[in-house]
Amino acid sequence: MGEFLSFTIAGIVTGSVYSVAATGLVVTYTTSGIFNIAHGGIGMLMAFLYWQLRVGWHWPAPLAMILVVFVLAPLFGAGLERGVIRGLRGASVATSLVITVAIMVFLVGVANILWDPTVARELPGFFEPSGVQLGGILVTWHEIITVLAGGVVAAFLYALLSRTRVGIAMRAVVDDRNLLAMNGAQPNRVSMLSWAIGASLASIAGILLAPVLQMNVLILTLLVVNAYAAAMVGRLSSLPMTFVGGFTLGLIEAYVIGYINLSGPLLGLREALPTLFLFVALLTLPEARLRTARLAGAVGPRLPTYRKAFAGFGVLIAVTVIVSGMLQPADISRTALGLAYGLIMLSLIPLVGFAGQVSLCQMTFAGLGAFAMARMGADGNLIGIVAALVLAGAVGAIVALPSLRLQGLYLALSTMAFAVLMDKMVFSNEHVFGNLGALNIPRLDLLGVSFDGERAYMILLSIMFGVFGTIVIAIRRGRFGRRLAAMRDSQVACATLGLSLARTKLTVFMISAAMAGVAGALYGGLAGSAGGVDFLMFQSLPVILLAVVGGITTVFGSLIGGVLYALLLYMQSKFPALNGLVFMIVGAGALSLGRNPNGLSFFITQQVRRVLPKEPANPPAAAPPPIMEEVSGIAATAG
Amino acid sequence: MPQRRTRLSLRTAAFLGAVALIATACGARLTAEQRAAGIGAGRGGNAVSANPGEVPGAQPSGGVFPSVGPSGGVLPPGGAVPPGVTPVQRCEPSAGGNKATDVGVTPSQITVAVASDVSGVQSGLFKSTHQAMQALSAFVNSQGGICGRAMKPLLLDTRIDAGANRNAVLEACQKAFALVGSMSALDNGGAQAGQDCGIPDISAITVNAARTNATNNYPAYPVRNDKYMIGPEQYIKQTYGPAVYKHAAALWLNVAVSKNSMAQRINALESIGYHFDYRQQLNVSEPNYNPFVLDMKDLGIEYVNFVGDYRTLVKIQDAMRQQKWFPKVRDWDSVAYSSGYLSLGGPSVEGSLVFLNNALGIYGEEPSSPEMMLYRQWLARVQPGAKPDYFGLYAWSAGRLFAQAATSAGPDLTRKKVFEELKKIHQWTGFGLHAAHDTGLKTPTNCFLYAIVKNNKFSRLTPASGWDCRFPLIPARA
Missing domain, CATH: 1.10.3470 (ABC transporter involved in vitamin B12 uptake, BtuC)
Structure with missing residues (x-):
């Protein structure tokens, strides 16, 4: 029983991080129609900024958190929407994917220049190493806070998107911007707010993940790929199902470690689990409706003879x-x-x-x-x-x-x-x-x-x-x-x-x-x-x-x-x-x-x-x- | 509409370009010429906090010799070296003046290429080898060079890419006399090219068998896939008994080199009686190590061995400390011998054993060999702020090996003569930097020492002094 409990706790903690990361993706997608592949890059950049404040410049953790999560990240997200994403309105899925991939690659470059990759860095977890004994294992305060953060984020988003005018406007903006504008809302501001919240959520995921993983630019950026699976379970629209997906993935990973002995050619299966999960989630999506005609590109190159x-x-x-x-x-x-x-x-x-x-x-x-x-x-x-x-x-x-x-x-x-x-x-x-x-x-x-x-x-x-x-x-x-x-x-x-x-x-x-x-x-x-x-x-x-x-x-x-x-x-x-x-x-x-x-x-x-x-x-x-x-x-x- | 998008696009690109330029400007660096001449002042090539650069008691050599000496003339005599340091062997230039005797050799200069992974996906991986070779060249030149010729390093970046490694070797073939002090994760890329052009390749440490087996390669540390050092594990076995070695765990990273290395290790240890109750491959981006730790704890594991990088190792040990589980022996190899391991690990790594075949002293432990102090001193002088490390140590050793072979070859320096000299060297210690490797036969040492982490420092555990050379190498099986 103790063993089962320990793996369950490990799975819940991992699942919380996936869920928080995935909700940020879902928020920006449901409110802008754009899947932000750079979500992990934003989380990575904010984690490094938090490290710089907390460890580099010895700021108190609460102050550093507040500055990064509630000021820098939202400003970055809003600026990104204003400077880049807004111009993608009406663009093809291919174009918007390429642009967000470009943003991610750009952020990797920025981080490598600002923080020398040869320097070993570590971000301490919250109140480490103390924790609470639960069923014979120690659950650290950082892990408890991670799980609580997941819950708080879920509750906050649910309340925001379903019980507030601005939240409803955020959901309406992707369906029909013009209609929303006619009702007195300002679609551009609503979009900026959505991306500000998305960036904030990415920063929370990055700050929670970084003490667990290494302070490594690529590792932090690409781990969000695991969160895609959770987002797909929620069909990129349902926050509760996104959380279900995140926790399910975390638990499956933990139980596979504990109870299934993989060897030989299946050795890589465990690492591939989130990706397999994503694959299955994608394949079980209902078949998408075919797109109708859209305005094609402007003047194109001549086809040579x-x-x-x-x-x-x-x-x-x-x-x-x-x-x-x-x-x-x-x-x-x-x-x-x-x-x-x-x-x-x-x-x-x-x-x-x-x-x-x-x-x-x-x-x-x-x-x-x-x-x-x-x-x-x-x-x-x-x-x-x-x-x-x-x-x-x-x-x-x-x-x-x-x-x-x-x-x-x-x-x-x-x-x-x-x-x-x-x-x-x-x-x-x-x-x-x-x-x-x-x-x-x-x-x-x-x-x-x-x-x-x-x-x-x-x-x-x-x-x-x-x-x-x-x-x-x-x-x-x-x-x-x-x-x-x-x-x-x-x-x-x-x-x-x-x-x-x-x-x-x-x-x-x-x-x-x-x-x-x-x-x-x-x-x-x-x-x-x-x-x-x-x-x-x-x-x-x-x-x-x-x-x-x-x-x-x-x-x-x-x-x-x-x-x-x-x-x-x-x-x-x-x-x-x-x-x-x-x-x-x-x-x-x-x-x-x-x-x-x-x-x-x-x-x-x-x-x-x-x-x-x-x-x-x-x-x-x-x-x-x-x-x-x-x-x-x-x-x-x-x- | 297209015009509006273009203006927006240009504005976006301009903003991002400005950010890029500002960020780049913050990393202003010394010029390569300044570093080679040892005139480093101010910030060096790294934004890291400096290790103690000045070694107490070390006397600086007399003056700094420029990397390019006057052509054709006799170079000034070498300066004094610290006590205990073996000076560069004296060798007079040719009667009538040195000549351009081979590729990369002029009357006044020998160009040596250093092809290492500096940029790429894991930036700065073996940058310390470049820094070490720059320091070594400055030291050799301060001693009068090699038979009247100054050493000039040609720094090449192989970007953790086999193709780039090959290109670097091709460039070295046409511009340099020898490859010295190189280190690259994908050094197999340049193996054939180097062998084809016949350039002496004195690597720091070879990674892939193709490079080690190349007929032109004589590394300072010849790693071989067909031989395995069993001495450290025999020591553990004798010291701790079956309660430990019969309950072993093997962890490794999901990377080809780590997998292969651990497979060899398990086979070798099982052949001397170890029993592995637990074997686990780890992902580089593992989100939680607690399940593995709890598994090992439940199985009663008392010996843990790991192949991978020290950052992952620290995470594993953090999880062990979190779960208050401390197996009797945590046995790590040289990747843990790093200041980063100590600073990241803190109390979690206390009591860890680290197997080494190099002398202690890179990170200021005492006692430190004179050659170790020399390396650190010249590194601090030529690359202020640069950190000495294991790879830099072996690059320095490779540089000393080359200098010795080239000096023995005499002023009529050719590649063929250097090969002949290298084949004669069978006990290469880098003048006390590491245990003796057989350069001529490309066989690694069977000697080792164990360090233990105590009070967040590396301390010698065994033997009390020197090396433990009791156990010969055994054939390796993957």
């Missing part, structure tokens, strides 16, 4: 040949990294750029490709590349199958959950990347031509970029590309006209994953070795962010994104003191360009067109035929 595309790729290869002849081997390798990342970003275009589906697991597919190349591509034979394509594509289909009924945010979260599952259970398994977590990845040997040299491999990467780019353009120009665009713009219309959304989604997931797998095999060959740590979920975030910065709808955008990423990593190596700055630049860049899916590539091509002589007037040959005609054979207006 095949001739122009081949000319562009020819220029790329020629430039690669010339530049690689001028550089030393180490610099060739660093430059080639931009092409390797560009290849991975190209794989995102059909899925994110054309179909509008957000994937947060692209590096996971790349990792599968690297693994396949390591195991099947001995001496660099082509079988390794084929294996990478098949394995990653097959896993992409497996990921897509349960996610077919999900859309938008839930689909993105399911890809994130998949990536975390792979991190915990597959990539960390010694049968995958070996006992020491890394495998040698051979370089491709094609028809007797070896690409072992740095220059040869860089030229190979540029050729492969041309091949991938051609595939992407062919997709866009073809029937499948038109289906993807239709799915992005109006799923209701597609379904009405008999387009199989499930098959389209499944196919584009497979294609994207297969491309990422091949890109991962080539990326691994560049380094000569790779392991699970190279393909963690967190690595997927800067990839998608920089793909957006470059331009998620164009091949040129992927090249820009890849080159930018390699450049930032090079700067990080040359100036290690600026480690955090890399994250900040990535985050800031994505924030400023995230709302424009055409990114830097569109901006650059527009400027170039202004300078170049104007082309003779042509009919818009690049524009695809109307979508409806494709499906029903009857001419109709598009979109």
Whole structure:
């Protein structure tokens, strides 16, 4: 009985933290319609601010708490709403997800710069180490306060949202802002208040968690992923169910530790429990209603003709040949990294750029490709590349199958959950990347031509970029590309006209994953070795962010994104003191360009067109035929 | 509408950019040249609170020698070294003047590359190796350099990334004479590249077998996956008896290297009679360690061993203290030998045993070897505010190993000659910094000492002095 009690108490304490973190997510979502992936980042930043006041500057704990939870955090949340979130109104789910991911990455960078990561820090818990003896175990006051905090937060939010005018206004603002305004409320102020409360709740979760975990920027930021599961149980709308979800997850974790002996391949199952919980919660959601048409983006880039595309790729290869002849081997390798990342970003275009589906697991597919190349591509034979394509594509289909009924945010979260599952259970398994977590990845040997040299491999990467780019353009120009665009713009219309959304989604997931797998095999060959740590979920975030910065709808955008990423990593190596700055630049860049899916590539091509002589007037040959005609054979207006 | 969004976007980006610039400016650093010349003044490369930098009783060497000496000329004689310190071996330049005899060698200078994880996901992981090599170079140069040539460190960041490690080695191959004092979690990345170009690679500590097994690699601490040191556990067995070693627990982090290391450890300990009642893999971001502690308490565990980082270790021990459970032996390895472990752990870590094969004294424990004091002194001089640590110690040792081999090779310095000298060294102690490793055969020491945490300090437990070398290495099985 004592043992059961001890595990139950441990589970309740953990569950409280998950619940408090999850309620902040639910509050901001129900009042703004935006799922704040940066919620953990806000909690992390506020935990570090609290540490600075409490430990760094020796303020009394109550004063530090009040300042952080009731002043700094709300101000930050309100400022974030005013400066960034408000501009996301009406934006697609993909855009708002990318923006909040950018905020999270930015906050990680800020924290790394303000607080030297090499310094060991600890945040003492409340009234540690004293506590209360309960059933033979000591429950500390910090743990008791954590549980009480959960209860107080629940009661406060319930009262606020259901019994006060401002709370009802907060719930109304996401349903119909105009109607709310007509009733005399001020929707913008209500939104700011919601985000202020959300940030406050994030700060409470961070301050409660930090004494239990390490004062580590990434650990604190990413632990909120566990809270997503609790939020999903509440369907992102019900606070009581969110609490039920949080406590259930905490208890399951504690009982698994206590009563189930996991070993062998199931060893990673315990760490993956919150993610599995999230997956199950997502899959048991009721099937979402299809979206109706929305106003698509403004002026977009022209779709290039095949001739122009081949000319562009020819220029790329020629430039690669010339530049690689001028550089030393180490610099060739660093430059080639931009092409390797560009290849991975190209794989995102059909899925994110054309179909509008957000994937947060692209590096996971790349990792599968690297693994396949390591195991099947001995001496660099082509079988390794084929294996990478098949394995990653097959896993992409497996990921897509349960996610077919999900859309938008839930689909993105399911890809994130998949990536975390792979991190915990597959990539960390010694049968995958070996006992020491890394495998040698051979370089491709094609028809007797070896690409072992740095220059040869860089030229190979540029050729492969041309091949991938051609595939992407062919997709866009073809029937499948038109289906993807239709799915992005109006799923209701597609379904009405008999387009199989499930098959389209499944196919584009497979294609994207297969491309990422091949890109991962080539990326691994560049380094000569790779392991699970190279393909963690967190690595997927800067990839998608920089793909957006470059331009998620164009091949040129992927090249820009890849080159930018390699450049930032090079700067990080040359100036290690600026480690955090890399994250900040990535985050800031994505924030400023995230709302424009055409990114830097569109901006650059527009400027170039202004300078170049104007082309003779042509009919818009690049524009695809109307979508409806494709499906029903009857001419109709598009979109 | 697009224009309005663009203005908003630019405003947002500008605000964030301003924050970034301000935050960056707060971290102004010394230039690399200043550090190499040992002219450090004011704040150094770290915003940490300084350990006691000045070692009582140590006499500073005579003057600071600039990192780049006059080309072709004889360098000034070396300054005095503190008592007990082995000076850098004297070696006259070539008759007729030194020449550029190999890659990275000029008449006046030898470039040595240090490729370590400094930035990346875990920032500053092995930054201490860079700092140690800068300090070591300044010391060597103050002694007249190596056969009339000054040592110039080329600092390379490998970002906890195998590809970056490979790039760093490639860069070292073309710009440096040797890799010295490097340390990287993914050092396998550069193994093949280094071997292919034939650059002498005198790492601080190798992590992956691929790097250790590379024919060009002769680390100061040659870690090998096929051999295991069993001496510490034999001591525990003999001292505490079956009541302890028959009720053992193994904890490790869910990281490939930790898993592999613990698998080897369990196999080795079971082969000498240990019995593990409890084995548990831990997540890096574990929210609650109480369930594990309570499990071990219920099982009557009396010996606990852990493989992972010291921050997680402190959390485990906090949970032990919270539940008032103190097994007879808490046996940690060198990761716990850290000032951070003491400052974070406080009373929770009191009584912990820490196995070491390096000399005590990094954190000011006494007695401290003269070489240890020298390392701390020069580090404080060249990198004010930098903290000495275990990895920096081995980087310093690697630097001394290189200096010895290069001096023995003579003024007509080539990579081939350095390899020949390294192969001759079979008892390398870093002049008293650590137990003797066999550099030439790349075999680690079988000697150890145990420190115990007493009054929040590391104190020697056993042997009373020197090293316990009674037990040979045994074959390791994963």
